[in-house]
Amino acid sequence: MRPARAVSLPRVLASEWTKVTSVGSTVWTALGVVLTAAGVAVGLGMFVRVGDGTSGVSLVVSGVVVAQLAALVLGVLVGTADYATGSSTTTYTAVPRRLPVLAAQTLLTAAVAVVTAVVALGAAVLVTVAQRDATGLALLETDGSSRALVGFVAYLTAVALLGLAAGALLRSPAAALVGGVVLLVVLDQVLAANPGRVADTARALLPGVGARLVRDDAQLASVEAASLGPHLGAWGAGLVLAAWVLGLLVVAAVRLRTDDVLTGVRR
Amino acid sequence: MTAPAALSARARGRDAAAVHRGPTFPRVVASEWTKVLSLRSTAWIAIVTVVVSWVVTYLSANASSGDPGFDPSASLPDGLALSQIGTLVLGVLVGTGEFRTGAFRTTFTAVPRRLSVLAARTVVVAVVGALVAALALVAAVLGVLPAARSRDIPLDLTADWTPQMLLGSALMLLGMAVLGLAIGSLLRRTVPAMTLALALVFVVPVALSLASELVAGPPTGPAPVETDVVELDPVSTAVALLPGDAAFRMTTDPEAGGVDGAPDLGPVGGGLVFGAWILLPLVAAGVRLRTRDVT
Numbered sequence: 161m162r163p164a165r166a167v168s169l170p171r172v173l174a175s176e177w178t179k180v181t182s183v184g185s186t187v188w189t190a191l192g193v194v195l196t197a198a199g200v201a202v203g204l205g206m207f208v209r210v211g212d213g214t215s216g217v218s219l220v221v222s223g224v225v226v227a228q229l230a231a232l233v234l235g236v237l238v239g240t241a242d243y244a245t246g247s248s249t250t251t252y253t254a255v256p257r258r259l260p261v262l263a264a265q266t267l268l269t270a271a272v273a274v275v276t277a278v279v280a281l282g283a284a285v286l287v288t289v290a291q292r293d294a295t296g297l298a299l300l301e302t303d304g305s306s307r308a309l310v311g312f313v314a315y316l317t318a319v320a321l322l323g324l325a326a327g328a329l330l331r332s333p334a335a336a337l338v339g340g341v342v343l344l345v346v347l348d349q350v351l352a353a354n355p356g357r358v359a360d361t362a363r364a365l366l367p368g369v370g371a372r373l374v375r376d377d378a379q380l381a382s383v384e385a386a387s388l389g390p391h392l393g394a395w396g397a398g399l400v401l402a403a404w405v406l407g408l409l410v411v412a413a414v415r416l417r418t419d420d421v422l423t424g425v426r427r
Numbered sequence: 428m429t430a431p432a433a434l435s436a437r438a439r440g441r442d443a444a445a446v447h448r449g450p451t452f453p454r455v456v457a458s459e460w461t462k463v464l465s466l467r468s469t470a471w472i473a474i475v476t477v478v479v480s481w482v483v484t485y486l487s488a489n490a491s492s493g494d495p496g497f498d499p500s501a502s503l504p505d506g507l508a509l510s511q512i513g514t515l516v517l518g519v520l521v522g523t524g525e526f527r528t529g530a531f532r533t534t535f536t537a538v539p540r541r542l543s544v545l546a547a548r549t550v551v552v553a554v555v556g557a558l559v560a561a562l563a564l565v566a567a568v569l570g571v572l573p574a575a576r577s578r579d580i581p582l583d584l585t586a587d588w589t590p591q592m593l594l595g596s597a598l599m600l601l602g603m604a605v606l607g608l609a610i611g612s613l614l615r616r617t618v619p620a621m622t623l624a625l626a627l628v629f630v631v632p633v634a635l636s637l638a639s640e641l642v643a644g645p646p647t648g649p650a651p652v653e654t655d656v657v658e659l660d661p662v663s664t665a666v667a668l669l670p671g672d673a674a675f676r677m678t679t680d681p682e683a684g685g686v687d688g689a690p691d692l693g694p695v696g697g698g699l700v701f702g703a704w705i706l707l708p709l710v711a712a713g714v715r716l717r718t719r720d721v722t
Contacts, residue, residue, distance in 0.1 A: 222637070226630060349508055
């Protein structure tokens with residue numbers, strides 16, 4: 161008899177890859193990211209006139225606010241699929257150490273999200289070519305443009321990982337989705353209605369602040385000038401988001417390690 | 428057959444009576460009421476919604492109580508932006524719940540005239556939404572009181588537009604529950620329905636207002652002097668007509684004016700636009716329920 165090979169990270173990765181790519185939701189949410197990013201950019205481009213004081217890059221990345229929802233759903237579904245279908249029993253019988261599964265899901269979500277975000281960015285650049293030519297907005301004309309383009313990919317990837325972590329932690333797609341939207345969008349809106357030093361500081365510490373990565377220098381300066389909270393800069397804001405992702409992944413890992421994997425399974 | 432004739436006749440009579448009564452609307456409402464109220468998620472969402480309403484209103488009233496001209500009744504709707512998510516989620520979960528668990532097979536076998544199930548569910552969700560809204564508004568009033576008392580400003584709930592704003596706030600919370608139910612019943616799957624509901628109410632308005640900032644350039648310096656003729660811009664108009672902003676207009680005072688660059692709907696107009704947003708998916712859900720297979 162052939163000796164059984166041990167469970168290794170590459171093999172866990174292969175099994176998670178099969179799971180992620182064989183469900184329709186991954187393709188649909190990835191398509192959602194691309195279509196919203198390109199659709200918002202081209203829709204907004206119709207309203208841009210010469211002398212609006214906008215820049216080419218801010219038009220290209222303007223779809224990020226809606227596209228982040230699709231990226232969040234992508235991560236949430238990867239994180240909760242096993243629990244929603246009850247296949248977590250099989251998964252964790254095959255991988256009793258459990259943590260390699262979360263590690264593999266993290267790597268795969270990051271990879272899928274990076275590729276999706278790059279495609280979405282490419283689509284947004286291509287569909288706005290004519291509009292940018294007509295208004296004379298060059299893509300890399302303003303300071304910080306290249307950072308905004310890189311930030312677009314980094315932000316969407318981080319949001320997908322935030323969704324994965326929330327999904328793995330809460331084990332319910334509805335709860336993870338609502339939690340993610342509250343953290344990224346709703347709390348920020350509530351705090352923005354009551355501006356002040358405390359509210360602005362809290363806003364600068366929410367994960368949604370990472371969206372400052374997607375702004376060029378002029379926009380960043382105007383956002384920070386309007387805030388009484390700490391001025392983090394684009395990369396500092398990105399670090400706040402990264403800390404949220406890492407923190408939630410660690411909490412999810414602790415739950416995975418200590419809690420019964422049947423808790424939260426729909427039966 | 429030696430079965431007692433009297434008994435079988437009585438049993439037949441009972442069966443006939445049961446068949447005769449059939450699934451009448453009050454009985455369908457009663458069954459939906461039991462289903463919604465016996466879920467733990469309903470209780471949790473209601474509790475979280477009310478607590479969130481108290482916490483946010485308390486914090487925001489405290490934060491603004493230092494301002495000169497602090498008006499405690501103006502702080503009442505501050506928690507709504509967050510607590511409306513509670514009733515919206517409640518509605519979506521009620522709308523999709525049976526399709527997720529498979530219980531819809533039992534339901535629609537018992538009530539073959541499917542539309543009355545949707546109508547009963549709408550009634551139940553509206554009632555639960557109204558109860559949660561009432562509790563959330565009491566919580567909001569309790570949240571404002573400490574700040575009002577510390578400044579010795581009496582909180583008069585009957586003055587000016589306050590009663591109308593309170594009614595509007597309740598209608599907004601209730602309406603969000605029915606909007607969630609309509610989207611959930613239409614899409615039948617939790618994740619797509621939740622995504623669409625959250626996108627429509629919370630994400631798209633943010634995206635559009637950022638976009639309008641982008642087109643108009645970031646706000647620089649003091650706002651331009653208000654003139655009578657305000658130029659309408661398409662993006663702000665779209666934001667004002669979305670369910671979130673239209674519903675929020677019901678909770679503000681009629682003289683406050685709407686979004687800059689958009690036609691002012693007023694509280695009643697806002698309510699009508701919000702109502703249209705609810706009716707659209709609800710009617711579509713009814714048509715799908717009536718004409719398509721339930722799966």
